[in-house]
Amino acid sequence: MILSVTNQIGESQSWKDLPWKKFERHLFGLQSRLFKAAQIGDKKKIKSLQNLIARSDSTRYISIRQVTQLNSGKRTEGVDGKANLTEEERMSLAQELKNNWSSWKPSSLRSIKIPKKNGKMRVLKIPTIRDRAWQCVAKNVIEPAHEAHFDERSYGFRPGRSCHDAQKFIFQNLNSHANGNRKLILELDIEKCFDRINHNSIMEKIIAPGKLKLGIFRSLKKGVTLEFPEQGTPQGGVISPLLSNIVLNGIEKIHKSVRYADDMIFILKEGENPKAVLNRVKEFLEKIGLKINEEKTRITSSKIGFNFLGWHFVSQRNGICRITPSKENFEKFREKLKNIISNSSLDVENKVIQLSRIVRGWRNYHKYCHLKAPHTLWHLEAATVKAFKTKGNTLAEAIQSKEEAFPKVAQQEGRFIQVKGKKSPYDGDMIYWSKRNSKNYSGFTAMALKKQHHSCHECKHIFWGNESVQLHHVDWNHANWKKENLVAVHKHCHDKLHRHRIAKQ
Secondary structure (H helix, E strand, O other), rough: OHHHHHOOOOOOHHHHHHHHHHHHEEEHHHHHHHHHHHOOHHHHHHHOOOOOHHHOOOHHHHHHHHHHOOOOOOOOOOOOOOOOOHHHHHHHHHHHHHHHHHHHOOOOEEEEEEOOOOOEEEEEEEEHHHHHHHHHHHHHHHHHHOOOOOOEEEOOOOOOOOOOHHHHHHHHHHOOOHHHHHHHEEOOOOOOHHHOEEHHHHHHHOOOOOHHHHHHHHHHHHHOOOOOOOOOOOOOOOHHHHHHHHHHOOHHHEEEEEEOOOOOEEEOOOOOOOHHHHHHHHHHHOOOOOOOOOOOOOOEOOOEEEEEOOOOEOOOOOOOOOEEEHHHHHHHHHHHHHHHHHHOOOOHHHHHHHHHHHHHHHHHHOOOOOOOOOOHHHHHHHHHHHHHHHOOOOOHHHHHHHHOOOOOOOOOOOOOOOOOOOHHHHHOOOOHHHHHHOOOOOHHHHHHHHHHHOOOOOOEOOOOOOOOEEEOOOOOOOOOOOOOHHHEEEHHHHHHHHHHHHHHH
């Protein structure tokens, strides 16, 4: 199978003309087999499949495309100053990965300081594009083997899972049918989690070929500080979230809990001792070089409420768990909008573009919340109309621009379809994953997905995992919302359609 894929790649073949569909099918097929081998503990087959994935052309090309074209940080420079690669450089990098994947020597990391809300600085350590591509290869090799064993209540940075799964789990456990208003919440904060994870713990728990583990170890060493010479995984590496999940896996079993990366809460019933749970957590963390942040770790009642992942959860007297945007999240969002609205250097058209992107993202993130006053944004919409009514714009035009700047998103309070148990996209149950993902969309997108049998109109692949679904207007007229003019496509397929259209113009 590897040879059949490899033989299609000629020396003169361009990047955009590579057989991407076959690459995706081939890699996913190997990863599904690896996942099933890990489930039954077949060590010999695990090792064989991981080596196949690491050597596969499919893995290399898809990994390079992921870090250079799809990831949100694709334009971030490393120490080499490279923010992007040409198509020829991507092809060259694929050859470098083929020749050196088993003896990879990473470059130094670029440090970027980001201010935290408490006034301190968080340091991101960014690998070069070539190192990010190698890490993505390693991630594709390692992830399926660990997905077979990850806890079902871990939702962060995992395929097929999201923060909304964590939200729904809390919602279900704090409602009246679960005696939600009688529960205690232990909010856990791990002190400098990514900076202090013990390297030995990481290496002991990773399921990977020895040569790949050595490459990961070298990458970890590039991110160490004088303060913690044997600890830490760089916040900025492609593989860092996976490594943290590998090391923290199992902490969920201490007590009923939900975890998103290093953010975690424990849910206790009346009479259960939170200090006993906390002591067990401390013992678990101590073994991997971590400890809790005493100042930020606290115990509260579900009646009083608590914040988690940008939401505020509270069990009301009527037995309903109410979820709203947290005060901090809402204030930060409002400040962004105010800065754009009052920016005199931007014309109305650019303000609309920037506002619509931020508002749509915010409303999508909170679409399963209770969005009533003060979260309706009416006051900001009124201020926007006033700002848009300039000398060249009538009131009617200002109102129309405001409508475009504040796109509506259907609210479905508490109706997110949570992932079932320990299900993983690597289990190969494509019908389950495509239907589940389709149910979490509404309106025109939901209709298009149903019409297309939950597959992408462009590449014909079934939607699964965390793939973004976007609506495409077939006639390129964004004012034409007729059903026959709307199709559902992957984000990268949508981008490809736009690139081809621009190239033809």
